[in-house]
Amino acid sequence: MYTGLSVSSTVFGSTLLPNLRKYASPDAEPYFIRVKQSVTDIYTVLPVEFRAGVIEAYVKSLRIVFLLGVITGAYLASRFIRVLTDTDGPLFLFFFRA
Numbered sequence: 151m152y153t154g155l156s157v158s159s160t161v162f163g164s165t166l167l168p169n170l171r172k173y174a175s176p177d178a179e180p181y182f183i184r185v186k187q188s189v190t191d192i193y194t195v196l197p198v199e200f201r202a203g204v205i206e207a208y209v210k211s212l213r214i215v216f217l218l219g220v221i222t223g224a225y226l227a228s229r230f231i232r233v234l235t236d237t238d239g240p241l242f243l244f245f246f247r248a
Contacts, residue, residue, distance in 0.1 A: 154222075158215045165211040173210065174203035 163186075170182050178200035184191045185204055192204055 154219070158219065161218055162211050162215050165214050166207060169207035169210045170204065173206040175200055178204060 166186055167182065170186070171179075174182070178196070181191070181196050181200065181204075184195055189208065192201060192208075196204060
């Protein structure tokens with residue numbers, strides 16, 4: 151669990167700044183560090199005219215983290231199913247012995 155959280159945090163952190171530069175206004179750059187450290191600063195510190203681009207950058211970064219989790223989960227599930235359906239394997243015999 152902690153490994154997944156640290157990987158997700160790293161991926162989110164490494165994709166947020168490029169997405170901020172891509173989707174937010176260049177005039178909002180002085181606020182990038184603040185909104186990267188705290189999401190609540192989007193509504194407390196950031197001027198209203200910059201919010202849409204910053205929120206879009208957050209959404210794009212979270213989408214990447216979500217897709218990473220889905221792909222990793224699907225891979226792990228496929229590995230478990232492969233081990234479970236091996237009729238000579240210990241897991242198959244444990245769960246489905248006659």
